[in-house]
Amino acid sequence: MRDARPVPGAKLKRRIIRDGLRSDELREAAIRRVIRSIPKGKVATYGQVAAAAGYPLYHRLVARILRSDATGLPWQRVLGAGGQIKLRQAAAYEQRLRLEMEGVKFKGKRVDMQAHQHRFRTWELD
DNA sequence: GTCGTGACTAAAC
DNA sequence: CGTTTAGCCACGA
Numbered sequence: 001m002r003d004a005r006p007v008p009g010a011k012l013k014r015r016i017i018r019d020g021l022r023s024d025e026l027r028e029a030a031i032r033r034v035i036r037s038i039p040k041g042k043v044a045t046y047g048q049v050a051a052a053a054g055y056p057l058y059h060r061l062v063a064r065i066l067r068s069d070a071t072g073l074p075w076q077r078v079l080g081a082g083g084q085i086k087l088r089q090a091a092a093y094e095q096r097l098r099l100e101m102e103g104v105k106f107k108g109k110r111v112d113m114q115a116h117q118h119r120f121r122t123w124e125l126d
Numbered sequence: 127g128t129c130g131t132g133a134c135t136a137a138a139c
Numbered sequence: 140c141g142t143t144t145a146g147c148c149a150c151g152a
Contacts, residue, residue, distance in 0.1 A: 045134090045135095046133080046134055046135085047134075047135070050134095059134050059135070060132075060133095060134050060135095062133085062134085063132070063133045063134060064132075064133085066133060067132080067133055070133095075133085078133080079133095080133080080134070080135085081134075081135055081136080082135095085133085086133045086134075087133055088133085091133080092133095095133090
């Protein structure tokens with residue numbers, strides 16, 4: 001017969017097997033993967049990252065992820081719409097320097113998106 | 127539950 | 140150009 005004593009962690013294990021990743025964990029993982037896929041010298045906007053990850057309405061989540069934990073992510077390559085840096089003061093300056101070190105050119109206060117916007121893979125044929 | 131806030135965005139003025 | 144407004148999602152008080 002089976003031991004009547006509850007196995008430690010069994011409940012958690014069952015949940016993990018049943019649910020796999022929670023949907024919010026899935027979203028976050030997908031978004032982090034997309035950010036990591038932006039090559040050096042290229043950039044993308046919050047909205048583009050969210051859309052490329054499969055969540056067009058989640059641009060604010062992209063920002064939240066970068067704010068809370070950007071370790072391992074090329075955070076400097078994520079910009080506001082139109083190639084605008086959304087950080088403030090010193091942080092904004094650091095982002096600009098990091099991008100310029102990668103060869104990214106600016107037009108005034110914005111990144112030259114024409115030249116540096118990363119095109120994510122799509123399922124479209126042109 | 128509501129409410130305010132944020133590395134957002136598009137539109138309107 | 141700049142500001143405001145409304146829509147959006149997650150979080151914490």
